[in-house]
Amino acid sequence: MRKLGLIGGLSWTSTARYYEIINQAVHRALGGQHSAPLLIESLDFAEVARCATQEDWDCAAGQLIASAGRLQQAGAQSLLICANSMHRVYDQVQAQVDIPIIHIADVVGGRLKADGVEKAALIGTRNVMTEKFYRQRLVSHGVSLLPADMELAERIDRIVYDELTVGKVTKQSERFMKSELTDIAKQDVQAAVLACTELELIVDVKANVLPIYDCTHIHARAGVDFILG
Template structure:
């Protein structure tokens, strides 16, 4: 098995999910006694939360690039960025290392295309939903995304930062997301993309009004594909 590196800590909740998913998937393939060959560098989320200015994003790119380089030096043969929003600096991180950096939206787009999905809704933090760096990866696979509704974008962003990233799950948040997904299904979405690693805490991935593409799980599956070569 090939060793893989995870840039984590953005938040610690999502890092825990990656660790669990990757190991469970490895065990499913290789047996219950097998653990994933995995390196994790957990960054300080306080240095990376709610970035807005070009200077802040440039600093984030440097932090993540340095982390990827350290993981490569420690023996990682590929790297994951354990946060959808931080893929805004993907190109700079990928350029900093000689090993592959597996892009979360790319593997999600590949899976949706293979499943014949052509229309979807994207849920996540404000920058993931509103900016082009993430959306264009899905659109490139022939997927039309519903236009964002600012009121919904702001509410999901609030739930993610104020609740989920603190490990807090509420019935109110669950109801809010279920209502949004029902509306989006009525607007023609064939599926929903969970473009935030914590959203599976309040969205039932296996039983919902729409097929759910859980980016974290799909990213973990791609990592395990790499591990087994």
């Protein structure tokens, strides 16, 4: 198996989910006592979030570049950035290391294309839903996206940063997301892309009228594919 590095803590709640998905998949593939060879650097999310909140993306990039460098030096052969929003600085980070960083939107876009999905709704925090860095990656795989819903983006920002990143799960937020996904399913789309690594905590991806593509699970499974070669 090849060694995979995770840039985590973005937040710790989603990093724990990455760890679980990857190890479960490796165990299913190899059986016995096998688990995944991982290196994890869990950053202080308060510091990274402060950069993002202040729109100081060079600050955020600096923290991820330093983390990627340490993981490479420790022996990681590929990396995952365990957050959709932090892929805004993907190009800057990738340019500073000699190992591949698996881009979350590329593996999600590839899965959509393989499944024949041509039109989808992108659901995530404000910068993921509205900025080009993520949308263009998906579109490059032949997927047309609904226009960003700014009201929904702002509400998801509050749910993610005030609740999910600190491990708080509420019935109110679960009901809100279920209602929103039900409304989205009535539009001219074939699927919804759950492009926030924490949203799986309040969305049952298997119990919706619309197919849900959970970026956390798809990204983690791409990491498993790398590990297993």
